Amino acid sequence: MKPEELYLENAPGDEILVRGNSEELRTLVLNLFDNAVKYSDEQKDIAVEIKTPTLDTISLSVHDNGTGIPKGELKRIFRRFYRAQSEKNKTSEGTGLGLFIVRSVARRYGGDAYAESAGEGQGSTFFVRLPRVYRA
Numbered sequence: 001m002k003p004e005e006l007y008l009e010n011a012p013g014d015e016i017l018v019r020g021n022s023e024e025l026r027t028l029v030l031n032l033f034d035n036a037v038k039y040s041d042e043q044k045d046i047a048v049e050i051k052t053p054t055l056d057t058i059s060l061s062v063h064d065n066g067t068g069i070p071k072g073e074l075k076r077i078f079r080r081f082y083r084a085q086s087e088k089n090k091t092s093e094g095t096g097l098g099l100f101i102v103r104s105v106a107r108r109y110g111g112d113a114y115a116e117s118a119g120e121g122q123g124s125t126f127f128v129r130l131p132r133v134y135r136a
């Protein structure tokens, strides 16, 4: 068996590691969780998934059944100080920095962040990709 075949599947208990500053990585995750809660109604349905789409990549996704995001805003929401022009944002507080930080941190570590949503009222999913590392 070739060595890479040994790693292709995550056996139960396998470590999935990223390397970085723990405060920064914590901020990244907390911002996504905070948004998922904040932009959902009373009935919150939030799902978090960690996958390893390739040998050297980790994908974290945070899905909510909340207000959703219009297609035209999916990229803009990652800009510094940008808050979508939604009804929800007229009554909720925020600086518009959370997602900017999420993406900046992900990129600094060689990854990236993006959002998907079928539109307003349709919920959203945020994805963060980060390099996977292995213990020596």
Ligand SMILES: Nc1ncnc2c1ncn2[C@@H]1O[C@H](COP(=O)(O)OP(=O)(O)OP(=O)(O)O)[C@@H](O)[C@H]1O
Binding pocket: 031, 035, 036, 039, 064, 066, 067, 068, 069, 077, 078, 082, 083, 084, 085, 086, 089, 093, 094, 095, 096, 097, 098, 099, 100, 123, 124
């Ligand atoms: N899970 C989500 N569902 C729907 N819209 C979202 C979601 N997360 C972010 N958004 C939209 O993206 C905008 C930017 O999000 P971001 O986290 O950067 O700022 P914020 O939540 O407004 O303020 P804060 O800086 O306190 O996080 C939000 O104002 C909102 O319009």
Ligand SMILES: [Mg+2]
Binding pocket: 031, 034, 035, 094, 098, 099
């Ligand atoms: Mg936020």
